[in-house]
Each structure stands twice: as C-alpha cells, then as structure tokens.
Amino acid sequence: MIRILFVCHGNICRSPMAEFVMRDMVNKSGLADKFEIASAATSTEEIGNPVYPPVKRLLSGYGISCDGKTARQMTKKDYDKYDMIIGMDSANYRNINRICGGDSKNKIYLLMDFTSSPHDVADPWYTRNFDTTWEDINEGCKALLNKIID
Numbered sequence: 001m002i003r004i005l006f007v008c009h010g011n012i013c014r015s016p017m018a019e020f021v022m023r024d025m026v027n028k029s030g031l032a033d034k035f036e037i038a039s040a041a042t043s044t045e046e047i048g049n050p051v052y053p054p055v056k057r058l059l060s061g062y063g064i065s066c067d068g069k070t071a072r073q074m075t076k077k078d079y080d081k082y083d084m085i086i087g088m089d090s091a092n093y094r095n096i097n098r099i100c101g102g103d104s105k106n107k108i109y110l111l112m113d114f115t116s117s118p119h120d121v122a123d124p125w126y127t128r129n130f131d132t133t134w135e136d137i138n139e140g141c142k143a144l145l146n147k148i149i150d
Contacts, residue, residue: 002148003036005082006111007092011041011071012052013124014088014133018111020059020066022141029145038082040074042095047071058130076100079107086111086144089120111140114147 004022008015019039026035041047050056051066059066078085079100085108087093096108112118121140124133 001036002034002084003082004038004084004086004144005074005078006037006039006086006088007042007074007096008039008088008121009041009043009092009095009123010046010049010125011039011073012046012049013055014121014137015039015041016051016066016069016071017055017059017133018086018088018137018141019069020064021137022145024062024064025141025145029149031149039069040072040078042074042092042099044073047073052125054124054130058134074099079105083107084109084144089123111144112136114143115139116143 006015006018016039019037023037026032049071051069056066074096076099085096087096087108087110093108093110097103100108110118111121121136122129122133124130
C-alpha cells in the first residue's frame with residue numbers, strides 16, 4: 001500500500017483537486033487497491049469546510065466526485081502514516097516541514113518537482129485561474145504516478 005497525502009494551505013482547492021485527480025488516475029489504471037490517497041491543510045482557516053465550489057464544479061465536469069470531502073489540518077502523526085507528503089508550493093513545503101519537525105525520512109515533496117518543469121502550483125483562490133491549476137495538477141499527478149509505478 002502506497003500512502004500519499006497532498007497538502008496545500010486551506011485544503012479546499014489544490015490539495016483536494018490533487019487527491020481526487022490522483023484517485024481517478026489510480027482507479028482508471030486498476031491500481032486503486034494499492035493506494036491510500038488523502039489531502040490536508042497546513043492552516044486552520046478552512047477546517048470543516050467543503051471543497052471550494054468552483055473546484056467541485058471543475059472536477060465534476062471531468063466526471064470526478066469529491067462529495068463528502070471537508071478540509072482538515074495535517075498533523076505531525078501524518079508524517080508517520082504517509083509514505084509521501086506532497087505540497088503544492090514552496091510555502092506549503094516549509095509549513096509541512098515545520099508541522100512534521102523536519103523530514104528525516106525524505107517523505108516531503110513538491111508536486112511539480114516530479115515533472116520536467118518544476119514550479120509552484122498557483123493557488124486558484126487568489127489567481128481565479130482554475131484551469132491552469134487543473135493542468136498543473138494533472139501533469140504533476142501523472143508524473144508522480146509514473147515515478148511510482150516505474
């Protein structure tokens with residue numbers, strides 16, 4: 001079982017998008033029983049809130065449901081539970097390391113570092129550009145899955 005936790009600031013846009021895109025990819029690849037995939041926030045701002053409506057609509061347009069997902073904050077215990085903790089941007093990366101007390105087991109990554117053009121996944125909460133975030137997350141999840149199964 002490969003356990004992956006995607007993390008962003010609030011857990012209502014980027015990290016749940018990555019969680020459900022990755023779930024969809026592993027399901028379509030027939031690998032669902034080999035993965036546990038979740039998402040969380042580095043902040044407490046959105047705890048208990050559902051996926052941001054524009055993200056939910058975007059996912060739904062691609063036939064991906066995120067029903068029932070509510071934001072939660074990651075904890076230090078997540079470091080022991082998950083094999084990979086994947087941040088969406090450099091601020092998330094710093095905050096994940098702070099929450100976990102460092103990365104002694106080399107489990108913390110940035111999503112786009114798995115691609116040929118590493119960069120931060122822009123936060124659509126601020127950019128309002130959900131399509132660019134969708135494209136980045138798809139590219140990052142495909143590259144991550146390819147790295148894992150190769």
